[in-house]
Amino acid sequence: MKPTNNNNFISKIVKYSILKNPKRKIKTRFPPEPNGYLHIGHAKSIYLNNNIANKYNGTCNLRFDDTNPRNENVKYIQxxxxxxxxxxxxxxxAPTYTSNYFNQLYRYAIxxxxxxxxxxxxxxxxDIKKYRGTLKKTGKNSPFRNRTVKKNLTLFKKMKNGMFPEGSMCLRAKIDMKSSYIILRDPVLYRIIVSEHHQTKKKWCIYPMYDFAHCIADALEGITHSLCTLEFLDNRQLYIWILEKLHFNKIPPKQYEFSKLNLEYxxxxxxxxxxxxxLKLVSGWKDPRLSTLSGLRKRGYTKNSIKTFCQKVGVTRQQSLIELSLLESCIRKDLNYSSPRRMAVINPIKLIITNIDHNYTEYLDVPNHPNRKExxxxxxxxxREIYIEKEDFCKKSVIxxxxxxxxxxxxxxxxYTIRANQIIKNKNNDILCILCTYYLNTKKTKILPKKSYNIIHWISKKNSTKTQFKLFNVLFTCKNPEKEKNIIQLYNPNSCIIKVGYTESIVDNEDIQHAYQFERIGYFLKLKKKNKYNILVCHRIVSLKNKYKNLIN
Incomplete structure (x- = not known):
């Protein structure tokens, strides 16, 4: 795999560090907390860490940051x-775990x-939060700050042995309650959590905080460049303080920050x-409307489109809101090349071609892809009977x-070219069908006439399979829901619209699962399983154009 983002500022930092220490082997890591599924922002970080390691013949560790058993689960690890x-x-x-180092972390705390x-x-x-102060107000010391070393060692050992209830005590660093960095105002290093751990089981009832465990794990694993997002910029001060206090002085790992990925809607x-x-507003972490990697994969996004997107976004220190259209353009480009074309009608209206016999059928030879003969x-x-889209019929001509x-x-x-002659309605004034005639000498040839009519897609009733279409739209009605306090009010009730129409029968008959371009509609993925009514299900990966701003499309 070719390295991505070769000229980003982090790559330049790594290159400079190699010039200073040519013999030092580059080691990066990706440290997810197993309390949920990965999302597209994690993909950016994964590619960055892997590509830096690959470019400089180094290594990249996968290390699970498993310091809070209450929120973590083995299913997230898998x-x-x-x-x-x-x-x-x-x-x-093999993947490593922060829990691998719990014994050492405990000794470092001592x-x-x-x-x-x-x-x-x-x-x-x-009270800890209150004592810590704010950006405008300095903090004040805890009344327990000046205990003797002996007393602190005794209490910490009792914490480890489960002699105190959860929330009653914690271990804090003694730094500076007047520091301009709030992170340095005596941060918590260990807390009591009475919960079984997925790796260490019931061995521990005290667990290290991320900031304490992370830098030490980096040092123990020989990580050279600890890459994280800008939200951890101030945390770097604590990262350095801990490593210096514990005398990890022989070229310790260094933390570098880059901008977090923010995506519209x-x-x-x-x-x-x-x-x-x-709240059951989504079906789970794999819901196709989410930007989790599992959700995107289930929707039909390809790994190549994710990689291309991450390349285009790049690695900078500037925070920005990435347009959703950029991600959509990446998957469109990928699917445009790989997806066979088929016909589908989502909102069907029936046409009856009256100058064709009831039993007449004609097979037409059409390409599976307009630009790939292979x-x-x-x-x-x-x-005689075909379906077209409702939006492709109008009683009166409009501009x-x-x-x-x-x-x-x-x-x-x-x-062929057809002409609409009459509308047939039922008692409720609903359109049952449109009576049309076709023109025999207008069959499409390889070379279209200079003056041709507008073109619409269609499906023969005899060559159609009833299909349920799931049309996924944006999950929220505002561009940047991450900044909003109440995201539930911004939830888009039309984020999934279900329609029942028809696809070419070949779609149902093909065993393989891949993306199709339904002509003039969009890119769709055929699901392996039919719904409870034994109807074929296809869900939309992306429309042919940037329609996401129209929340009902």
Whole structure:
């Protein structure tokens, strides 16, 4: 795999560090917390860490940041591994876990206590927050800050042995409650969590905080460049402080930050996604409307389109909101090349061609792809009764309308020119069908006449399969829902619209599952399983044009 983002600022930093230390082997890592599924923002980070390692003949670790057993699960670990494999990437040797280092982390915490750089605090979470202060107001010391080393060691050991209830005590670093960096105002290093861990089971009831465990795990694994998003910019101060206090001085790992991926009409926060799942507004982490990697894969996005998107977004320090159209253009380009063409009608209206006999059928030879001869041809059926889209018929002609109009002519794609003559309605004034005539000498040839009619797609009733179409739209009605407090009010009730229409029978008969371009409609994925009514199901991957701003399309 060719490296991505070769000229980004992080690549230049790595190149410079190699010039200073030519013998030092580059080591990066991807450290997801197993408390949810990966999303497209994680893909950007995975590619960055892998490509930096590949470019400089280094290694990239997969390390699970499993320091909070209450929110974590083995199913998330398996899902993360599957997503990384799907992207076409791999990790160095076996995946590691922060929990692998719990014994060492505990000993390092004791070292800090002995250095008078950490203490056991009995303030509750609310009081800790209150004592910490704000950007405008400095913090004040905890009343438990000046305990003796002996007392702190005794209390910390009792915490480890489960002698105190959850929330009653924690271990804090003793740094500076007046620091301009709030992160350095005596941050919590360990807390009590009475919950079984998916790796260590019931061995521990105290767990390290991310900021304490992360930098030490990096140092133990020999990571050279710890790459993270800008939200951890201030955390770098604590990263450096911990490594210096514990004397990881022999070329310690260094943290570098890049901008977080923000995508229009999308939330990537795992906490907010979990809220949607709990409220049953989405079906789970794999819901095709989500920008989780599993959701995108289920919808029909390809790994190549994700990779291309990450390349186009690039790696910078500038925060920006990426247009959804960029992601959609990546998948369109990929599918345009690979997807066979088929005909489908989502909102069907029936046409009866009156100057064709009831039993008449004609097979027409049509290409599976307009630009790839190697994909071959297929036969489609032309007969007396066909379906077209409702939007392709209008009683009266209007400006710029390109469909079938009563008394006017239109060309059926790959077939003949037809003329609409009469509308047949039922007692409720609903249209039952349109009576038309066709013109025998207008069959489509390889060379279209200079003056040709507008073209619409169609399906013969005799060559159609009833199909349920799921039309996915944006999940939220505002561009940047991540910034909003109440995302539920912004939920788009039309994010999934279900229609029942028809596809060519060949779609149902083909065993393989891949994306199709339904001509003039969009790119769709045929699901392996039919619905409970034994009807074929196809869901839309992306429209042919940027229609996401129209929430009902």
């Amino acid at each position: 899902a993360i591994k599957k997503d990384i494999k799907w992207l076409g990437l791999d990790w160095y040797k 070292q800090l206590i002995k250095k008078k750089a950490a203490y056991v605090d009995e303030l509750n979470a609310n 999308t939330i990537l926060s795992k906490r907010k996604i979990q809220k949607l799942i709990n 994909m071959g041809h297929r036969k489609i059926l032309f007969s 710029d309308y390109k469909g079938l109009v009563l008394g006017k002519k239109v060309r059926l794609k790959y077939a």
